[in-house]
Amino acid sequence: MMTVNEKIKALRDRMSRHNIDIYIVPTCDFHGSEYVGDYFKTREFISGFTGSAGTVVVTLKEAALWTDGRYFLQAESQLKNTEIKLMKSGQCNVPTIREYLQKNATESLVVGFDGRMMTATMAEEIESIKNISVISDVDLVGEIWENRPLMCCKPVWNLSLEYCGKTRAHKLGDIREEMKNKEVDVLVLTSLEETAWTLNLRGDDVECTPVFLSFMLITSLDATLYVQKASIQDEIVKELENDGIVVEDYFKIYDALENTKNKKVWIDKNSANYNIVKKIKTHNEVINCFTPALNQKAIKNPTEISNMKKAHLLDGIAMTKFIYWLKTNVGKEKITELSLGEKLEEFRTVAKSYIEPSFTPIVGYNDHGAIVHYSANKESDYEIKDEGMVLIDSGGHYLEGTTDITRTISLGKVTPKMKKMYTAVLKGHLNLAASVFKEGCSGVAIDYNARQPLWDLGLDYNHGTGHGVGYLLSVHEPPNAIRYRILPDNQFNPVFKEGMITSNEPGVYLEGEFGIRIENLVLCEKKEKNQWGTFLCFKPLTLVPYDRELISFEDMSDKEIELLDNYHKMVYEMISPYLTLEEKIWLRDTVKGGNSSK
Structure with a gap:
């Protein structure tokens, strides 16, 4: 097996053969996905970095990886003993990839990448840099990747109306109405989640994300699904045909777009790959913005909302029982980070409608908790003892929806510093949950509520405060988000609307x-x-107690304690009927009124 440095050397050999000066390897598949199947993990293969976000840039003399604040510590560890330099995105004196390329492009420069595995947004930004020309039809990492996994092709399955709330015909009608308003001829869906949502279908081609490899073309009169035909049963094909949807082979999308001419085509370049967009823009007018499928699926319908509440009740029962088990058994039997994640999965699988985790669980004990998206392996797997804290970020996919929850749990002796930090995070979390804001506000307007207690202490966290969550789709769903930075593309600073589901997750x-x-x-x-307008608020879906043993009540205001007590009262009322007597007593003691401890 080649080392990372040997892989980079082999890549440079092929770069030289193609007269390529710089080769870029993003984290992507043919659909701009955040999480990708094993076939598409070229960036992980070339660098050894396993995080879900990052881009490797290789020149003939150096190599670098750009990633965000969630992964700084993990990347530093995984890039050790390699020539790859870590570029901490967003930090002072760290150039963006564009700035890095501009600096190198003092004269004619050829940049190469696999145009199927880079979003059009990123590729066109590179292409616009002075003195740069691109080669987008070369998969150089694939050429050196021996025994590369095959593309996944698992069965597509129906999600019934009792979970979806709208038929695919109804959804197509809503989408076509927006197409009519925008006066477009063709809509191209490239995001896996958007196609799955539109058609009320799910799959298993991406771990922890129940989607299937596919594209979709929609006009005012017809629609075509491009999918690996081996993955879709004849019965589903017939159902689709009855709704006016033709099924074609997955890779025929490129021919279809090449034959599309003199049309006004709507596509989202943030998920569409560069080669797809190249096919379109040669003979058509391109309208680039979020698709109606993305915007419509972000606003959950009444059936989806009702089901998501059921999913969170099931998840709350599992998590509460799990926390009780952990606090009861830690120090009495051997528990490690890996085994703890497996144990949590056991509690979730009790629910008949449970399908799979919504992402690989993050279980970080003590200093491992400081690695935002830490992933334990056999080499790093800490034994968990009856002291300190463990951070557990996990979630599940149920037929009723998707969950995502993080709890930091005390395991015995904790320090005053730990309690002070936990309380500051909790204060921000409670304050954000209690936000009331006018319709028209984006997450930028309310992020301060979560960060203020930490900023008061001169602290912060290098990730967003909240992200949208899909309905039995991706646990990270645009467009809704809570962050304090205004992004250049206004699409990513959307206003909140009734029915959106978002995470609330400050940290330190x-x-x-x-x-x-x-x-x-x-x-x-x-x-x-x-008379002043429409005011919006948040209602908690997650039903799991916070850790009372980590709270410094003297650092909390009466209002914050009231918010805590009200949430805990709701948790007890909803969860306690499903607990054993011992669990119920423990939960009662855990959620008893905060004022009694002030």
Whole structure:
């Protein structure tokens, strides 16, 4: 097996053969996905870095990896003993990839990449740099990747109307109405989640994300699904045909677009790959913005909302029982980070409608908790003892929907510093959950509520405060988000709307010491409408207690304690009927009124 440095050397050999000066390897598949199947993990193969976000840039003399604050510590560890330099995105004096390329492009420069595995947004930004020309039809990493996994092709399955709330015919009608309003002829869906949502279908081609490899073309009169035909049963094909949807082979999308001419074509370049867009823009007018499928699926319908509440009840029962088990058994039997993640999965699988994790669980004990998206392996697997804290970020896919929750749990003796930091995170979490804001606000307007208690201490966290969550799709769903930075593309600063489901997850991470994060999912609802306008608020979906043993009540205001007590009262009322007597007593003691401890 080649080392990372040997792989880079082999890549440079092929770069030279193609007269390529710089080769770029993003984290992507043919659909701009965040999480990708094994076949598409070229960036992980070439670098050894396993995080879900990052881009490798290789020149004939150096190599670098760009990733965000969630992965700084993990990347530093995994890039050791390689020539790849870590570029910490967003940090002072760290150039963006564009700035790095501009600096190198003092004269004619050829940049290569696999145009099927780079979004059109990123590729066109590179292409626009002065003195740069691109070669987009070369998969150089694939050429050196021996025994590369095959593309996944697992069966596509129906999600019934009792879970979807709208038929695919109804959804296609809503999409076509938006196409009519925008006066476009063709809509191209390239995001796997958008196609799956539109058709009320799911699959298993991406681990922890129930989607299937596919594209879709929609016009005012017809629709075509491009999918690996081996993955779709004849019965589903007939159902689709009855709804006016033709099924074609997955790779025929490129021929179809090449034959599309003199049309106004709607596509989202953030998910569409560069080669797809190249086919379109040669003979058509391109309309680039979020698709109606993306915007419509972000606003959950009444059936989806009702089901998501059921999913969170099931998940709350599993998580509460799990926390009780952990606190009861830690120090009495051997528990490791890996085995703890497996144990949590056991509690979730009790529910008949449970399908799979919504992402690989993050279980970080003590200093491992400071690695935002830490992933334990056999080499790093800590034994968990009856002292300190463990951060557990996990979630599940149920037929009723998707969950995502983080709890930081005390396991015995904890320090005053740990309690002070936990309380600051909890205060921000509670304050954000209690936000009331006018319709028209984006997440930028309310992010401060979560960060203020940490900023008061001169602390912060290098990740967003909240992300959208799909319905039995991706656990990370645009467009809704909570962050304090305004992104250049206004599409990524959307206003909140009733029915959106978003995470609330502030944290603090002290390298070499510990990490703390607290996360619930919240539903955006209308609070009231008066002469001043419409006011929105959040309603918690997650039903799991916070850790009372980590709270410094003297650092909390009466209002914050009231918010805590109200949430805990709701958790007890909803969860306790499903617990054993011992679990119920423990939960009662865990959620008893905060004022009694002030």
